Amino acid sequence: MRLLTLSLIALLFFSCHSKTEEQENATPKNPEKAFPLFIKNLDPNRKLSAAMERSFKHYEAPRQLDNELYSNFRYTELDGFNYNDGDGTITRRDPSKIIFENGKYYVWYTYRNTPTRPMGYAKCNDTIPSADWDLCDIWYATSTDGFTWEEQGVAIPRPAKPNPGWRSVSTTDVLKWKDKYYLYYQAFSAPSGKPSNGGGSDVCPVAMSYADSPDGPWKPLNKVVIDFGAEDEWDHRVIHDPYPLIHDGKIYVYYKSGMDSRDANRKHWDGWGVAIAESPNGPYIKHPLNPVMNSGHETILFPYKEGVAAIVTTDGIEHYTIQYAKDWVNFEIASVGKMLPVAAGPFSPDAFTDSKNADGITWGLSHFINAGNNWNKMYTKLARFDCDLSQKINDPSM
Ligand code: AAL
Numbered sequence: 443m444r445l446l447t448l449s450l451i452a453l454l455f456f457s458c459h460s461k462t463e464e465q466e467n468a469t470p471k472n473p474e475k476a477f478p479l480f481i482k483n484l485d486p487n488r489k490l491s492a493a494m495e496r497s498f499k500h501y502e503a504p505r506q507l508d509n510e511l512y513s514n515f516r517y518t519e520l521d522g523f524n525y526n527d528g529d530g531t532i533t534r535r536d537p538s539k540i541i542f543e544n545g546k547y548y549v550w551y552t553y554r555n556t557p558t559r560p561m562g563y564a565k566c567n568d569t570i571p572s573a574d575w576d577l578c579d580i581w582y583a584t585s586t587d588g589f590t591w592e593e594q595g596v597a598i599p600r601p602a603k604p605n606p607g608w609r610s611v612s613t614t615d616v617l618k619w620k621d622k623y624y625l626y627y628q629a630f631s632a633p634s635g636k637p638s639n640g641g642g643s644d645v646c647p648v649a650m651s652y653a654d655s656p657d658g659p660w661k662p663l664n665k666v667v668i669d670f671g672a673e674d675e676w677d678h679r680v681i682h683d684p685y686p687l688i689h690d691g692k693i694y695v696y697y698k699s700g701m702d703s704r705d706a707n708r709k710h711w712d713g714w715g716v717a718i719a720e721s722p723n724g725p726y727i728k729h730p731l732n733p734v735m736n737s738g739h740e741t742i743l744f745p746y747k748e749g750v751a752a753i754v755t756t757d758g759i760e761h762y763t764i765q766y767a768k769d770w771v772n773f774e775i776a777s778v779g780k781m782l783p784v785a786a787g788p789f790s791p792d793a794f795t796d797s798k799n800a801d802g803i804t805w806g807l808s809h810f811i812n813a814g815n816n817w818n819k820m821y822t823k824l825a826r827f828d829c830d831l832s833q834k835i836n837d838p839s840m
Contacts, residue, residue, distance in 0.1 A: 500774070500775075501776065501777065509776065509777050510802070510831065510832070510833060511746070511751055511764045511766055511776035511777050511831060512764065512776070512777035512779065513764075513777075513779065513829040513830045513831050514779075514780075514781075514829065514830075515779075515781050515782060515783055515827050515828070515829045516827065516828045516829070517781075517783075517808075517810075517825050517826065517827055518589065518825065518826045518827075518828070519825060519826075520589060520590070520591055520807075520824055520825060520826055521589060521590040521591070522583065522585075522590050522591040522592055522593060523583075523591065523593065523823070523824065525821065525823060528812060528821065529559070529821075530558075530559030530560070530812075530820070530821040531554075531555065531556055531557065531558065531559065531821070532553075532554065532555050532821065533552070533553070533554040533574050533575075533578075533820075533821040533822045534551050534552070534553055534581070534809075534822065534823060534824045535551060535552045535574060535575065535612075535613075535785065535809045535811075535822035535823075535824070536551060536552045536575070536612060536613040536614070536683075536740070536785045536787075536809065537549050537550070537551045537785070537786070537787035537806075537807040537808070537809065537824055538550040538551065538614050538615045538616045538625070538787045539615055539616060539685075539744075539787045539788055539789070539790050539793055539806070540588070540787055540788065540789040540790075540806055540807065541616060541618060541656065541789075541793075542789070542791075543656050544656070544657075545586070546584045546585060546586050547584060547585045547586070547588055547789065548582060548583075548584055548616075548656045549582060549583055549584075549585075549591070549787060549807055549824075550580055550581070550582045550597055550598075550614045550615075550616060550625060551580070551581060551582070551583075551614070551787075551807075551824060552575050552578045552580065552611075552612040552613055552614070553578060553579055553580065553581035553596070554571060554574065554575070554576075554577060554578045554821075556569065556570070556571050556577050557569055557570070558570050558571070559571075559820070559821065560572060560573050560574050560576060560820060562635070563633060563634075563635040563636055566633045571633075572633035572634055572635045573633075573634040573635050574811070574820045574821060574822055575610060575612040575613065575628075575634060576609070576610050576630070576633050576634050576635075577600075577609070577610055578600075578610045578611060578612045579596050579598060579599050579600055579611060580596070580597050580598035580611050580612070580614045580625065580627055581593065581594070581595060581596055581597060582594050582595075582597045582656075588789070588805060588826060589826060594657070597625065597651075597658055597660055598611050598614070598625060598627065598651050598660055598662070599611075601662055601664060604631070605662070605664045606629035606631055606647065606649045606664070606665065606666050607627070607628075607629030607630060607631070607649050607662075608631060609630040609631055609632055609633060610628075610630040610633075610634065611627050611628065611629060611630070611649070612627060612628045612630070613627060613628045613682060613683055613684075613740075613785075614626065614627035614628075614684075615627075615683075615684055615685045615686060615787070616656075616686070617686035617688075617693060617722060617794070618793075618794045619688070619693065619721075619722050619794070621654075622652055622653070622654060622722075623652065623653045623654070623655070623656050624650055624651070624652045624686070624722045625650065625651050625652075625653075625660060626648055626649075626650045626667070626668075626684035626685075626686055626695060627648065627649060627650070627651075627684065628646045628647075628648065628681075628682055628683075628684070629646065629647060629648065629649035629666065630645060630646050631645045631646075632645040634646070646680055646681065646682065647666040647668060647669045647670055647681050648666065648667050648668035648669075648681050648684045648695075648697065649662065649663065649664070649665070649666060649667060650662075650663050650667045650722065650723070651663065652722065663723060667723065667724050667726060668681050668684060668695060668697060668717050668724075668726045669681070671699075671728070676699060676700045676713060676715075676732070676733055677697075677699035677700065677715055677728075677732070677733075679699075680698075680699045680700075681697050681698075681699055682697060682698040682699065682740075683696075683697055683698040683740050683741040683785075684696075684697050684741075685697065685741040685742075685743055687743060687744075687745060687750065687793050687794070688793070688794045688795070688796045689745070689750070689770050689796065690796070691796065692718050692719065692720055693718065693719045693720075693721070693722060693726075694716055694717075694718055694750075694770060695716065695717050695718075695719070695726060696714050696715070696716050696734075696741045696743055696752075697714065697715055697716075697717065697741060698712050698713070698714050698738065698739065698740060698741050699712070699713065699714075699715060699733070700712050700713040700733060712737065712738055712739050712757050712758055713732075713733030713734075713735055713736055713737070713738075713758075714733055714734055714735035714738060714741055714752075715728055715729065715732035715733050715734060716728075716729045716732065716734055716770070716771065717729070729771060731771055731772070734767070734771050734772070734773060735752060735754065735760075735765070735773055736758060736759065736760055737754050737757060737758020737759055737760040737761050737763075738752070738754035738755060738756070738757065738758055738760075738761065739755065739756040739757040739758075739761075739784075739785075740755065740756075740784065740785040740786075742754075742755065742783070742785075742786045742787075742788065744788050744790040744792070744793065744800070744802060744803045744831070745790065745792040745793065745795075745797060745800035746766065746800050746801075746802045746831070746833075747768075747798075747799055747800060747833070748768060748798045748799065748800075749766055749767050749768040749769065749770060750766070750767050750770045751764060751765065751766050751776070751802065751831065752764070752765045752766075752767070752773060753779075753782055753783065753786060754782075755782040755783065755784050755785075755786070756784060760775060762778060762779055762780065762782055763775045763776075763777065763778050763779065764776050764777045764778075764779055764782075764831070783806065783808030783827040783829075784808050784809055784810070784811070785808060785809045786806050786807065786808040786827060787806050787807050787808075788803040788805070788806030789803060789804075789805055789806050790803050790806075799833075801832050801833050801834050802831045802832035802833055802834075803829070803831050803832060804828065804829060804830060804831070804832050805826060805827060805828045805829065806826070806827055807824050807825065807826055807827070808824075808825055808826075808827050809822045809823065809824055809825065810822065810823050810825055
């Protein structure tokens with residue numbers, strides 16, 4: 443299994459590299475070389491096909507290769523994490539966004555260390571996990587270069603029953619607000635994956651813990667901060683992947699829900715909503731236009747210029763796209779990508795600066811799932827991704 447994982451990562455790494463070289467050769471070093479004849483002969487009155495019309499108008503770039511929200515992704519294995527030789531008993535997944543504090547990078551993630559692999563809902567008990575994210579705690583690691591990580595141990599343990607999250611705490615993300623730190627996370631009060639019509643029925647709203655330092659100690663609020671929608675609402679059963687950013691002096695927490703339906707490929711039909719608060723404890727008011735995204739299994743976002751950009755990786759009719767919402771709510775497709783990072787947590791320097799000209803991202807952590815032939819036996823590894831989704835850094839090797 444380990445070999446398989448390594449080869450998968452190596453394959454991705456090298457395929458990215460070869461694509462990268464191709465792209466480098468194809469990338470014009472000066473504008474005149476792009477689509478030379480086409481551009482040169484472009485008479486403003488010339489009629490364009492729909493495809494070319496989109497290229498010029500919708501993607502807001504004179505040429506596709508100028509689109510700053512288009513990138514390849516390169517993946518690298520991380521040093522510093524042990525996975526029990528991939529026997530499925532240890533998992534690390536769903537990394538938070540990465541922050542830089544006290545001279546080092548910090549990341550938080552879902553950590554499972556159980557006597558067995560996940561066995562599915564029917565076979566789970568107090569020690570056997572139903573799913574890869576069942577019976578988990580939130581751990582953290584630090585790094586000075588983003589490649590070699592030092593695991594620091596638990597940040598948020600499962601609280602005592604009946605507090606939200608007593609069964610599992612997972613899929614966290616971090617907020618820095620007025621010199622304090624907040625971790626928002628999925629708080630399971632039952633094993634994940636109870637079979638029901640159409641898919642997941644996780645008893646899983648959002649809880650939060652706070653600390654004066656990224657090293658903790660973390661104090662749990664021990665209450666739900668973003669709850670399910672009403673019975674007839676799209677987010678009535680699941681609030682996953684809370685992802686806080688600061689915009690206009692407020693806290694915008696994007697989240698994923700909508701697992702009642704399936705898309706055309708019978709994958710989850712996920713959507714994202716946003717809930718907005720004036721302070722970290724809430725109250726969080728859900729935006730009236732929710733859901734604001736029609737695809738994407740995990741929330742991955744970063745401030746970009748005056749708006750927010752989103753990486754929509756798996757699931758849904760607009761998966762494998764990078765999208766942009768100038769007003770932080772109405773997303774448009776900016777580019778279609780390939781091998782986008784799964785469940786990524788980017789290093790997003792402007793996540794909390796409330797900048798009106800945010801720079802974007804160039805790297806982060808994502809995860810690779812090792813499920814074999816049976817998703818119940820999965821475990822997951824963290825990996826690094828590099829990309830060029832930044833206004834400033836325009837690295838031609840990417
Ligand atoms: C993910 C996330 C959430 C789900 C599961 C674990 O990657 O969308 O966290 O609950 O899968």
